[in-house]
Amino acid sequence: MAESYLGVARLPRIGHGYDVHRLVENRKLVLCGVEIPWEKGLLGHSDADVALHALMDAMLGAAGLGDIGLHFPDKDPRYKGISSLLLLKETVRILRTAGYELYNADLTIAAQQPKLRPYIASMIDTMAEAIGIDAKQLSVKATTTEGLGFEGRMEGISAQAVCLIQPVSI
Numbered sequence: 001m002a003e004s005y006l007g008v009a010r011l012p013r014i015g016h017g018y019d020v021h022r023l024v025e026n027r028k029l030v031l032c033g034v035e036i037p038w039e040k041g042l043l044g045h046s047d048a049d050v051a052l053h054a055l056m057d058a059m060l061g062a063a064g065l066g067d068i069g070l071h072f073p074d075k076d077p078r079y080k081g082i083s084s085l086l087l088l089k090e091t092v093r094i095l096r097t098a099g100y101e102l103y104n105a106d107l108t109i110a111a112q113q114p115k116l117r118p119y120i121a122s123m124i125d126t127m128a129e130a131i132g133i134d135a136k137q138l139s140v141k142a143t144t145t146e147g148l149g150f151e152g153r154m155e156g157i158s159a160q161a162v163c164l165i166q167p168v169s170i
């Protein structure tokens with residue numbers, strides 16, 4: 001069996017990502033690359049797309065390549081206000097360089113408001129196009145926390161992602 005840069009068998013690998021951003025006024029709310037009209041948005045150095053950040057951490061974690069803070073430091077002025085879709089494309093490139101591609105990902109966004117269901121199909125299509133995979137390889141779910149915790153108090157939004165990456169077929 002071929003060896004990877006990791007020195008282990010080139011098998012599919014699983015990854016997990018988790019991120020939180022604070023909700024504030026006078027910011028756009030961008031989730032999975034889709035701008036969602038609402039009275040508040042997420043605070044962060046980039047566009048603060050908490051869902052894409054969780055996805056990128058899952059992808060990098062699966063490959064054993066650290067996290068987005070390592071690859072895209074939030075002190076770096078190049079990333080100020082940047083669309084996280086661009087960072088996602090770069091993450092795809094980093095993975096490919098390491099010999100892997102995303103096979104599938106499943107995201108969960110925890111937000112008390114706004115209701116995200118109307119945007120989910122658009123979120124999936126937007127991510128699939130950025131990554132260069134079929135929409136069927138992606139899943140996005142939204143949940144409230146029944147009013148509990150920081151998400152329930154609408155102080156912030158959290159997101160989790162799991163993914164499977166597979167060796168690039170040659």
Ligand code: MG
Nearest residue numbers: 019020050053
């Ligand atoms: Mg983040």
